[in-house]
Amino acid sequence: MAIRELDALDRRILYTLQAEARRTSSNDVAAELDVSASTVRNRIQRLEADGVIRGYHADVDYEATGHQLFTLIVCTAPIPDREELAAAAADVDGVVEVQEVMTGEGNVLVQAIGVDGDDLSRIGEELDELGLRVSDEDLIRNTHRSPYSRFRTATEEE
Template sequence: MDENEVTLDDIDRGILHQLQQDARNNTTREIGEAVGVSAGTVRNRLEKLEEANVIRSYLPEINYERAGYQLVMLFTCTAAEPDDSIAADLLEIHGVVSVRKLLAGTENYHVTVVGSNTDEIATVANAVRNCGLEVVRSDVMDTEHQQPFNHFGREISQPDI
């Protein structure tokens, strides 16, 4: 086991499952009822999971089109010398919403960008290039479907809240 890896028990997995279902509206009391512990235990476990960097953030899922950003683009990029600082620089660019650094291959970054028009997207593409990346391909995203990782305590939790 990696020295930074955290061992999760059934309660931790149940809490993570409940958060993935709805982190905003599930109270610690409701999560506790679902996994069979008190609200105080849930708060303590959440604090430990956050400190251990198991839970890194609580981000909303945004419908960019409804928010006025009709274009969501996926840039596939190549960096001659991949570095973690590149991702940090990319995230500072207005319009960049996510960066994935890949371990293998020459196309080693996926950058998701939002904009209200093609001029905004072109501005972001130029800023990405200024960070030292070559934009190999740009694709307009239609829809993205995600689901929670279902191995975090679905069987531990009582019926979903």
């Protein structure tokens, strides 16, 4: 993947979208940055086309949907099989996110939801059947996100 050079406007657009993509319009960003809305729209389209912006995702409160258990399952996959096993893990019912980690132990992190312990046991068993060794499971209480602060200050630095 080619690295795309970001200028101050690109970085500020990314910061704004990370902070609140759903409630931010091109006009809002344009007014804040003193550029036209069409410039902002064109930049966003280019960032999407270049793979810098890979998507827009809903932040779901799983507890509000009846899934009281939100868990992080730490797994280990053989290095040559890590990518394939992580992709397969994403297809397990109840799995909502899978991350590949660049270490030998605990190199696949699986976030899963369930309504009860039986759901989580089933998910663990299915991950095991895929060839992932489950080494730890932790219930997640809350998740906190923040946009990357260097994108916010990009216009101030230049």
